[in-house]
Amino acid sequence: MAFFQSPPQLQNTYAADPLLQEYLALQLPDALARFEPELRHLGELAAGELLRLQEADRCAEPRHVPFDAWGRRVDTIELTPLWKAAARLAAEHGLVAIPYERPLGARSRLLQLALLHVVEPSLDVYSCPLAMSDGAARTLLDLAHPALVARALPRLTSRDPARAWTSGQWMTERTGGSDVSGTETVARQDGAGWRLWGTKWFSSATTAEMALALARPEGNPAGGRGLALFYLETRLASGASNGMVVHRLKEKLGTRKLPTAELGLEGAAAEPVAGLTEGVKHVASMLNVTRLWNSVCAAAGMQRALALARDYARRRHAFGGPLLERPLHADTLAGLESEREGAFLLAFRAAALLGLREAGEASAAELLALRTVTPLAKLTTGKQAVAVASEALECFGGAGYVEDTGLPRLLRDAQVLPIWEGTTNVLALDLLRALAPxxxxxxxxxxxxxxxxxxxxxxxxxxxxxxxxxxxxxxxxxxxxxxxxxxxxxxxxxxxx
Ligand code: MFK
Ligand code: FAD
Known part of the structure; x- marks a missing residue:
């Protein structure tokens, strides 16, 4: 009989993750029993229904529809089926809401990010709009703008999929993403309000209902300090676009389900969040939250790649037995496991420190540690994620390089993690900034x-x-x-x- 290799299988991503279980048992000894059924449920979905949808959906991509049949500019983005499921699931499980509901006080961040860790690799990078929504909620609270908090926070943290909003984070322009001081978007006063004119060069999850954007109020000096942080909604009450056009979606190496647009702002109504200068400083709360998400998603991606590689090593035979029994292959997997454990613990330490800060329980030393551990976690785990995904693909031999195994996506989606939200070099410089005080x-x-x-x-x-x-x-x-x-x-x- 001809030989056919049995493919790798994924087990419940909570039940089959001893590190996550042990960590939560240590950190949430009094609360784990309450939340374990939800972790287990998400673990089952991640390895079952969502994974099947992800596999069935493998070739689907979001589509930009610039005009309707009658020539009106509409700029709708048609999302993939998994993204629609992910939006519902994220709202219902409070993936953004938990740290604001705070069911476990300072440890709420750990719960939120544990749920995320279990399910994220099966969501086709829907984590991107979720991360930015969490970042936007944190920023509006930190900058204490009561009207915007009252308007947007209930939406960003809603558990009702019909009410929930996501947020964009519009910083990067053609002039630069690391250095945003050359931002060309101008804010012009229009009566009592403001309107934005310019181009945002990388705007992910273009389907968001709101965004926080950097722009230069007309007449402000050049450079970073002359920028202000603006809040805007992407649709007017009528449903019409708020002065925005989608020029096109980027064609990217990975994150292919994530619509990332080149966006024209043509008089979009916007509101300053915290005065008319210091926009970079004001957006920092958002950067630090999304950098934390990046670290947790990096750790989760490593665990996914490794779980598949480990399972495959039991099924694939070479030189007289399963790969897992070849000492060098077992050692290779052990090396990957130690990388992912380090990444997990570093990311979750950053989460624990943020949770303390948010609950008002952080000591002065913990606040300083949060400021240094966040860029350290982001830059380290981003690099690890690419290296681990690459090595894990090699664990499948040629199959790791073949699209319909679904494995190449792991590497493509990992490659963005060291780039967005601050490249490795930019975060290394941020660490110097953070070490200065x-x-x-x-x-x-x-x-x-x-x-x-x-x-x-x-x-x-x-x-x-x-x-x-x-x-x-x-x-x-x-x-x-x-x-x-x-x-x-x-x-x-x-x-x-
Ligand atoms: C997997 C899912 C998770 C992630 C999904 C995310 C998808 C979104 C994708 C994106 O990429 S969104 C765009 C992300 N863009 C960046 O991350 C920008 C990268 N560049 C930097 O971070 C630069 O370091 C920065 C733009 C901040 C440099 O700008 P400046 O104007 O040269 O900064 P400067 O003058 O050093 O700092 C201005 C103030 O901000 C200073 O405060 P003071 O005025 O009090 O001195 C800084 O201390 C403060 N600051 C800067 N970075 C900070 C910060 N404060 C706290 N935390 C930080 N990280
Ligand atoms: P550059 O800043 O030109 O960097 C080029 C190289 O120079 C890098 O290696 C960098 O490390 C290095 N470099 C730069 N400055 C220094 C320095 N001072 N010292 C040493 N090295 C340096 N942006 C948004 O605002 N919103 C989004 O939603 C968004 N979504 C994105 C989605 C995807 C899939 C991608 C790939 C990017 C997205 N971005 C988004 C943009 C992203 O944040 C930027 O690409 C990133 O910050 C780098 O900026 P840049 O592309 O201009 O590169």
Whole structure:
């Protein structure tokens, strides 16, 4: 009889993730029993119904319809079926709402991101609009604009799919995404309100109902500080477009289900969120939340790739037995597992610190640690995600390179993680910025000391102790480069990694 290889199978993504279970048992000992059925349910969907939809939907892509049949400009975006299911599921399970409902106080972020971790790789990057919605909610609250909070927060955090909104984050322009100081979008006063004119060059999830956007109020000076942060809704009450046109959707290497548009703002009505300057500083709350999501999604993507590779290693035989019994293949998988465990723990430490801040329970040292751990987590896990996805694909041999196995998507979707929300270099420079205030380095050292002390098995203290030694070197290096900004910038990535 001819041989046919049995394909990799995914198990319930909560039940088959011992690290996640152990972590939650440690962090939420009093609450896990209450939320475990939901985690298990999402794990079942992720490995079952959603995965089947994802596979069936593999070749579907969002479509931009610029005009209706009668020539009217409509700019609708037709989404893929999985995206519609993802929008419902995300609202119903409170994937954005939980940290604002705060059922577990400071630990609510852990619950939210654990649910996300379980299901995210089966949502075809619907995490992108969710991350930006969470970021927008956090930003409106941090900037304390009561009217906008009252209008948008109930929508962004709604558990009713018919009421829930998502938000865009419109920063990048043709002039730059890392450096937004050359932003060409202009805000012009129109009576009591403002209108935006310009082009946003990468606008993801163009279907969002609102956005936070950078623009330069007319007459403001050039440079970053002359930008302001604006709130706008994408449709008017009539349903007509709020002065926007979709020029086209980008044709991208990955994230193919995510509509990312080149967007024209042609007099879009908008409202300043926090004054008429300092837009970059004001959008920082959003950046820090979406960077956290990026880290958790990176860890989740690694776990997905690894779960499939591990299962395949039991099914695929070579040289007389299953691949899993070949010592070198088993060692390769173990290496990947340690990468994903590190990524998971780093991302969730950032989440825990954000949760403390949001509950008003963070100490001064924890606030400083949050500011450094967030870029560190984003830049590290983004790089790991690409390397792990690449190695995991190799674990399938040629099958990993063949589209209808569904595996190449893992690598394509991972490749965006180090690029958007700040490239590796930009985040390394952000780390220098975050380390500048007095107390930041001791706060980071405190994190590592706590990690070393918490290790139950003494052999597990070694990585934290090694990191502490690295931090001492970093301190010495920062001292040496105090008067040499170019050397400091050149070494920023080495320092961070
Ligand atoms: C998988 C799903 C998850 C993710 C989905 C997301 C999809 C969306 C995709 C996107 O990519 S959206 C666009 C994301 N864009 C970026 O991430 C921009 C990358 N560039 C940077 O982050 C630059 O560092 C930055 C634009 C911030 C540099 O601008 P400036 O004008 O040179 O900044 P400057 O002067 O250093 O900082 C201005 C103020 O902001 C300073 O405060 P002060 O005025 O008090 O001194 C900074 O300290 C503050 N700041 C900057 N970054 C901050 C911050 N504060 C807190 N946290 C930060 N991260
Ligand atoms: P550049 O800034 O030109 O960077 C080019 C290279 O220069 C990079 O390697 C970078 O690390 C390096 N570099 C830049 N500055 C420095 C420095 N000072 N020191 C050392 N190296 C440096 N943006 C939005 O605003 N909203 C969105 O919804 C959105 N969605 C996106 C979706 C996708 C799929 C992608 C790929 C991008 C999206 N972006 C979005 C844009 C994204 O945030 C930017 O592409 C990113 O921030 C990098 O900006 P850039 O493309 O202009 O690259």
């Amino acid at each position: 007095e107390g930041a380095l001791p706060a980071l050292a405190g994190e590592l000391r706590a990690a070393a002390a918490a290790a139950r098995d003494p052999s597990l203290r070694a990585p934290a102790e090694a990191a502490l030694r690295a931090l001492e070197h970093a301190l010495a290096w920062l001292d040496r480069t105090a008067g040499a900004p170019a050397a400091r910038e050149a070494g920023a990535r080495r320092l961070a990694l």
